[in-house]
Amino acid sequence: MLEKIGRLIDTDVLVVGAGAGGLWAALSAKRHLPDGRVTLLDAHMVGRTGHTAFSNAWMVVVTPDDDLDACVRDIVEGNEWVAEQELIRDILSVSHFQLLELEKMGLVFPKENRRFIRRPTRGLKVTKVLKPDGGGLEYCWRLRKALEAEGVDLVERVFITDLARDDGGRVTGALGVDGRTGEFVIVRAGATVLATNSVTFRAGFVRDLTGTGTQLAYDAGAVLTNAEFGYLRPGTPKFYFEGITFAIQDGARFVNAQGEPFMERYEPDWADRADVQALSKAMVREKKAGRTPLYLDMSLIPEEERGQYLQSSVAWMDYFFRKLGDRARIDMFGKTEYYPLFQMTKLGIKTDAACRSSVPGLLAAGLAQASCASHFAGFHIGACNGTGWIAGRSAADDARRLGAPRVSEGNARSVEAETLAGWRDGDEKIDDELLRALQTLIFPYEVSVLKHESRLRRALAELDAIEERGARSRAAHVHGFVRLRETRCMVETARLMLEASLMRRESRMSHMREDYPDRDDEAWLNWILIEKENGGRRLWTEPIATPLVPPPASDVQPDR
Amino acid sequence: MIIDIDLEKCTSCGECDPVCPADIIHMEEQGGRQVPVLKHVEHCVTCFNCEIFCPVQCIDVHPIVRRRPLPW
Numbered sequence A: 001m002l003e004k005i006g007r008l009i010d011t012d013v014l015v016v017g018a019g020a021g022g023l024w025a026a027l028s029a030k031r032h033l034p035d036g037r038v039t040l041l042d043a044h045m046v047g048r049t050g051h052t053a054f055s056n057a058w059m060v061v062v063t064p065d066d067d068l069d070a071c072v073r074d075i076v077e078g079n080e081w082v083a084e085q086e087l088i089r090d091i092l093s094v095s096h097f098q099l100l101e102l103e104k105m106g107l108v109f110p111k112e113n114r115r116f117i118r119r120p121t122r123g124l125k126v127t128k129v130l131k132p133d134g135g136g137l138e139y140c141w142r143l144r145k146a147l148e149a150e151g152v153d154l155v156e157r158v159f160i161t162d163l164a165r166d167d168g169g170r171v172t173g174a175l176g177v178d179g180r181t182g183e184f185v186i187v188r189a190g191a192t193v194l195a196t197n198s199v200t201f202r203a204g205f206v207r208d209l210t211g212t213g214t215q216l217a218y219d220a221g222a223v224l225t226n227a228e229f230g231y232l233r234p235g236t237p238k239f240y241f242e243g244i245t246f247a248i249q250d251g252a253r254f255v256n257a258q259g260e261p262f263m264e265r266y267e268p269d270w271a272d273r274a275d276v277q278a279l280s281k282a283m284v285r286e287k288k289a290g291r292t293p294l295y296l297d298m299s300l301i302p303e304e305e306r307g308q309y310l311q312s313s314v315a316w317m318d319y320f321f322r323k324l325g326d327r328a329r330i331d332m333f334g335k336t337e338y339y340p341l342f343q344m345t346k347l348g349i350k351t352d353a354a355c356r357s358s359v360p361g362l363l364a365a366g367l368a369q370a371s372c373a374s375h376f377a378g379f380h381i382g383a384c385n386g387t388g389w390i391a392g393r394s395a396a397d398d399a400r401r402l403g404a405p406r407v408s409e410g411n412a413r414s415v416e417a418e419t420l421a422g423w424r425d426g427d428e429k430i431d432d433e434l435l436r437a438l439q440t441l442i443f444p445y446e447v448s449v450l451k452h453e454s455r456l457r458r459a460l461a462e463l464d465a466i467e468e469r470g471a472r473s474r475a476a477h478v479h480g481f482v483r484l485r486e487t488r489c490m491v492e493t494a495r496l497m498l499e500a501s502l503m504r505r506e507s508r509m510s511h512m513r514e515d516y517p518d519r520d521d522e523a524w525l526n527w528i529l530i531e532k533e534n535g536g537r538r539l540w541t542e543p544i545a546t547p548l549v550p551p552p553a554s555d556v557q558p559d560r
Numbered sequence B: 001m002i003i004d005i006d007l008e009k010c011t012s013c014g015e016c017d018p019v020c021p022a023d024i025i026h027m028e029e030q031g032g033r034q035v036p037v038l039k040h041v042e043h044c045v046t047c048f049n050c051e052i053f054c055p056v057q058c059i060d061v062h063p064i065v066r067r068r069p070l071p072w
Ligand SMILES: Cc1cc2nc3c(=O)[nH]c(=O)nc-3n(C[C@H](O)[C@H](O)[C@H](O)COP(=O)(O)OP(=O)(O)OC[C@H]3O[C@@H](n4cnc5c(N)ncnc54)[C@H](O)[C@@H]3O)c2cc1C
Pocket: A016, A017, A018, A019, A020, A021, A022, A041, A042, A043, A044, A049, A050, A051, A052, A053, A054, A055, A056, A057, A058, A059, A158, A159, A160, A161, A195, A196, A197, A198, A206, A207, A210, A211, A212, A213, A365, A366, A367, A368, A376, A377, A378, A379, A380, A381, A382, A384
């Protein structure tokens, strides 16, 4: 009797993670399976958490007036071809419908002459973005209200530790704990969508929040990809500055220790208006040339324009600046050192264009799904919206098609025993120590930003000790247990990131190899795929399919 | 980093506990009433949710974040 082992929840579709990806997956599953049970589960409060809630929620939307093919091409080219082309097209195709749905939920998108106010976004040529009043918090809350109205069950404060699988290998739900009481929870589900975001190494501010779904999928046998790519952005540890784009439009520039603007040297066309990754790469080159510290010189911004940078439409950033008071003005417009900061990995679950993973019953949405390797400002949420809708639709189909799910008692019992032992007589500080060791290993630019074979190998060797210590550790309470599980996921992710980075012998987007500085389309229009194998892992390459946007080489006409 | 809750102003409504995405604020019985108790404050992500959603503005989050290793 599963009920005797823990709290048992039965559902047709389970969605884990209530950010943009999960909120949309749950709504879509319910719309496609109106008589079925759909459950949205999160480790925290639905509508108030995830990166989504703390974002501006700028989103890519393709309206009927836009050229869809041109937008697909834009995103694929912006990704230097590391993109699932058909999925990108399908994401963009539903984006306008989703925008209208959000409006129906009461979310307000500013308009002028009855048309949405949209603007271009860094690094994309034709694709436009827009954002709702109230940013991510309002976006998440409106979606939560819609889910409640449509009869989706919400389960909060449950942290998933394992996926359940039947004898045939199909995923049949998930197992976890109540993050407050430690109660063991079993969810039996016809289809399971992971929408838990990708992995951060707690990069600071709200990017201290991370997700473990990619690890859960990997442990259940799913194929992962994009481990070698990351999200880099220029930043300062003093405050989270979202307004760099606007500041640059108003005259701000990155300068080096000598006060020289340096972006034109590396990006003659875009200069400081280049994408955050290009800015980060240029910063590293200045560092190599011995011209640090680097600053964002805002001195050219007129006094009367400055106030707008010290406020934000995102509530938490606005509070931050207000509380900093005069300090904010001094830091922002004075000499504050900027760095290329590694924010998170792009490791995601590899799926088909219907968001199905390689394991039956398991789907992925949001940033836990590997749609592409760079999301620009606006295609993070854009991709989450679309993959959420698509994954929810496929999950509804799968729940119908795959029949009743089975969770074995033996499996549930052994996971429960392991879970409960995870916070018996453990160490209060172990998680913080492991995390610090991991950050000290990964954050140096010579490991995660500018890579080289010898340094990657050294980092891998050092990671072994951290991993070993993590595997032996137990927490002192359930809070520590959740943190420790998250840290272990980070350690495993770091390993995949280092190994895939060693394998990709070229430089492409955020993956920058000092020993292979050029992009190599001939050899590397490939995914690096990863799956668990015999206690270890297998990494291999597969060509990236290009059914819609031909590979770059074919743009060059052969000389006849 | 969350710094202070003014328990004299606090009405014990409990709003701040669930909105915390880092599990820092726990409503607990103290002196015959439910009060918000801070735990593991070093894991606060400085998201201001508790302060934003407290109906009587008795929470003070400071704009301080823990330093982490820099790239150089
Ligand atoms: C400050 C900031 C501003 C941003 N602004 C923009 C922007 O304007 N436009 C844009 O496109 N992008 C923006 N982004 C990026 C964007 O917010 C994210 O990429 C996107 O929200 C990710 O959504 P998601 O659904 O994949 O994950 P999330 O929103 O992070 O949701 C994942 C959820 O999964 C839960 N979870 C994870 N693991 C488990 C588990 N094991 N058990 C239970 N629950 C779990 C988490 O609690 C979380 O709620 C911004 C990001 C930040 C930090």
